[in-house]
Amino acid sequence: MNWLNNLERKIGDKAIPNITKIFIVANVIGSMLYMSNGSAALYYLQFAPSLILKGQIWRLISWVLMPTGSMSFWSLLFVICLWMLGNSMESYLGSFRMNVYFFGGFLLYDIVGILAYLILNIQINLTMYYILISMYLLLGLLMPEAEVRLYFVLPIKMKWMVIVYFVMFAYDVYTYFSISPYFGIMYGTEIVLALINLGLFVYGCKNRLSFKQNMRQKKRKAQFQAQFSQPRPGSGITHHKCCICGRTEVSNPELTFRYCSKCTGNKEYCQDHLFTHKHV
Numbered sequence: 001m002n003w004l005n006n007l008e009r010k011i012g013d014k015a016i017p018n019i020t021k022i023f024i025v026a027n028v029i030g031s032m033l034y035m036s037n038g039s040a041a042l043y044y045l046q047f048a049p050s051l052i053l054k055g056q057i058w059r060l061i062s063w064v065l066m067p068t069g070s071m072s073f074w075s076l077l078f079v080i081c082l083w084m085l086g087n088s089m090e091s092y093l094g095s096f097r098m099n100v101y102f103f104g105g106f107l108l109y110d111i112v113g114i115l116a117y118l119i120l121n122i123q124i125n126l127t128m129y130y131i132l133i134s135m136y137l138l139l140g141l142l143m144p145e146a147e148v149r150l151y152f153v154l155p156i157k158m159k160w161m162v163i164v165y166f167v168m169f170a171y172d173v174y175t176y177f178s179i180s181p182y183f184g185i186m187y188g189t190e191i192v193l194a195l196i197n198l199g200l201f202v203y204g205c206k207n208r209l210s211f212k213q214n215m216r217q218k219k220r221k222a223q224f225q226a227q228f229s230q231p232r233p234g235s236g237i238t239h240h241k242c243c244i245c246g247r248t249e250v251s252n253p254e255l256t257f258r259y260c261s262k263c264t265g266n267k268e269y270c271q272d273h274l275f276t277h278k279h280v
Contacts, residue, residue: 004204008096015096020086020135023064023102023128024079030067031075042066047109047126049117060110068129085135088275091261092142093205100204101138105131105197112193116185125187130169130194137165139275141202145256147272169195242270244277 016022033041047063048056090098106128113124139146140162147157173191177184238248240257247255247270256271262279269277 012096015099017095019098019102024082026064030065034067049114063126064128066127068127101201108193108197122185124189130191134194134198137162145271243267244273
């Protein structure tokens with residue numbers, strides 16, 4: 001996806017910062033309307049192709065406020081986790097890439113929603129829920145060995161979270177289609193579209209992060225090795241050390257180490273603590 005890299009160079013500075021927070025707040029506002037018996041307001045916000053074609057074009061955007069249910073303790077905890085995950089992903093990928101992820105999914109929903117109505121006469125239910133929750137899959141696919149604490153308690157590697165969420169998504173689609181094909185298209189399509197958007201985005205990011213960054217890292221490593229000799233074997237001298245666990249590339253050569261852009265003093269962390277540490 002060279003076009004995406006070129007686009008980032010041209011208009012990357014115009015990206016909306018903290019885009020994840022904007023969509024999370026929109027979802028929370030919708031949940032509050034749902035809890036305050038704001039059904040009439042939600043009716044005028046939902047995605048309705050028949051009314052859009054009659055001139056109510058605000059529905060192409062306002063559906064992002066549609067909630068998936070009322071706010072509960074677990075919903076609030078889920079929102080907090082998404083908020084923190086959004087901050088971490090934007091620090092890692094940059095504001096422009098997160099804009100592409102959200103607006104790409106948003107436009108894909110709108111286009112397919114209109115086509116489904118015109119071709120099949122089916123109104124697809126659209127919310128931002130699956131695009132938001134797919135960020136866990138996004139992190140797991142980009143950094144499968146990263147470790148997070150489920151509900152701030154249970155440590156789990158993201159590669160296992162990816163499997164869990166894929167099973168959950170597949171079960172939801174199966175449940176909808178088991179009721180009827182019409183019901184499946186109406187409610188299962190947004191899940192499939194969220195996964196398509198995720199797959200395209202991960203492909204673009206893998207192309208950028210894995211290949212181009214690795215080439216830059218190899219070049220910098222070659223330059224460094226040309227200027228400085230390597231430590232003697234057994235000397236215990238290391239170049240990378242995690243500020244949390246103290247592991248190094250010598251003690252754990254399978255780990256990847258990165259500096260945190262939000263911490264002062266060039267703090268370096270291993271892949272297991274890059275997204276879970278407290279910024280200093």
